[in-house]
Amino acid sequence: CGGHDHSHHRRAFPSTQLTRPTRPLEWGDVNFLQTTDTHGWLLGHQKTSFPEPNYSGDLGDFASFVSHMKRIALEKDVDLLLIDSGDLHDGTGLSDGFPSGGIDGHDSNQFLKRLPYDVMAIGNHELYVYENTLDMYNNFAPALKGRYLSSNVNITTFDPHNNTINVPVGERFTKFTTRKGRKVTALGVLFDFTGNDVNTTVQKVEDMVKEEWFLSAIEEEPDFFLLAGHMPVQKDNWPLVFNAVRAVHPETPIMIFGGHLHTRDCVQLDQNSMSLASGRYMETVGWMSANLSSSCDKKSPSHSPVTFSRRYLDTNRVTYQFHSGTSNHTFDTPEGLGITKGLKNLAKRFNLAQVFGTAPEDYTISQVSYPNENSLLSLMGARVLPYSLTLARDPSAFNSSSSNSSVTIQGVNQSVNPFFMLTNSGSLRFDIYSGEFTKNDQLTASPFADAFNFVEGVEWGVALGVRDALDEAGEARRIKRRGLVSGIDEVLERREEELYKRGDVRKHYLEWLSSMSTLHQNRREMTENLTLGYATSDACPGIGDDTIHIPLESFSIPDFISSDDPTAIAGTPTSKEITNSTLVDLVFVDFIQDQLLGILNDVQNEVGTDKQKQWADGDVKTYSTLLSTEVLGVYAEGNWN
């Protein structure tokens, strides 16, 4: 089986054949490896269904790879820098499965500190919860010795004398010299994020580039600018930073390392620059190389632009060994093995292998349409939320002998209203695969510890209107045609913008998957032994993917999901009598509270009978003590055993 390598058998999982990279990397004078949006995925992807085995390398394997690549760089007498573009929190049990009293990402981040990162930038997921930002400030940034960059992000805290201070979480910029003596000026920029916690601040990129410190930092000409940052390389604000630098240095090489959209992407803003984004969840390591020597002698008439190359590597041992010229016997370094061991111990300490049940099927976010039996969104809206939240309010609610997923509600909260539950689909971050469903799987699928709140006594007709107004554009336009809600286009536009600023990139990632699926669908008919995986088309010359794959199927999904109508839930006391004016409890995750109350008031004024009613934070009550990190486990225990 040419093109395949059987040597991927160091660990018990996955015992799957992995496809070899297509060609060696192109090295330049200065070379870069980039990670971004790792979100705690430090023990590799452990499931055996493709594409997961493509990403089965863990952080220890990556550390061994980096060490071999550093050695090769020495042999070639060139520079190799390691960059990260942010979002270390929220995504797996290693980052989010800490016992009570712990801090998200604190323990998993200790392992990232052991890699020789040259520059790291802050991401929006370092800012949703103040304690996490404070931990980055106190315990993470110092380990990077001035190379953890937060050019436009501050934290308010206390100095050792208990005075309040407002300071960058890391450094605003850094200047350093590479092993080969090249002068570098580096920044770490975050997109215009608005979902940050109190006592953290994000300055708009357009304002940052006017700051004194910025103008003085870029004044001196380095050999190249290294602009790391948590911002998409296309359709966002990198051009503002790029143009500000270009206004002073028209030809100095600029290397941009972005992220945030979770996509593989590359663009060249001019011939002396390249911008790279390297995916998500430790599925991709990005490679960029540049030959600066061609542009060194600027006075020479033959002085030519920099030549660049880029590559998206699948993160597995076959890839790492291929590019480092090692074998399964020579690949592991003591430090790499130590990191793997430490991560496994952490997984044990956090009890991540605890099994809640056995998932009978795969439930994916976008590989099937919505609604669908195999859609994770359908599972969450129609089954998990109604079951788990009801059980948490009333432990006697379900027949304890019920061992399948059919929900039998018996006299639940007879005195209270029927419920209607809503959550944002962005809270679901990863597919569930059939087989054992563990604590780690629960946290990869739903890593945000959001609470469930409710407002009591919303007219059913209004609740439906809210669901529809929150729903996908197509559905919302249908509402407009039915004349239920006017001005829906503006509402949608505003909502899209708001979602993006609060960090929601799911839509962009799914559009990217879908365009790859369309562009490369001919690969499905190819006779070669291709496996499922990413099939990238970006705006840089040539093919970026290191290994060629058949693209994944991808369907569009709504931004919000809901429980079924109370009428559709068998056994609900109100099942036969619900009308538009029936009062229901509207249950939602606190993450969407502001947005939901705004829309609830809009819809109330359009279709409700009580047009004077304005819902406010004071009307909101706690619905359940269960968090969104826990509902899947409760469901699995009751239905998947």
Ligand SMILES: Nc1ccn([C@@H]2O[C@H](COP(=O)(O)O)[C@@H](O)[C@H]2O)c(=O)n1
């Ligand atoms: N408490 C939270 C925080 C975030 N989310 C979801 O994550 C999205 C942002 O994640 P990116 O990786 O895209 O930056 C955000 O828009 C929400 O969808 C959440 O549900 N709860």
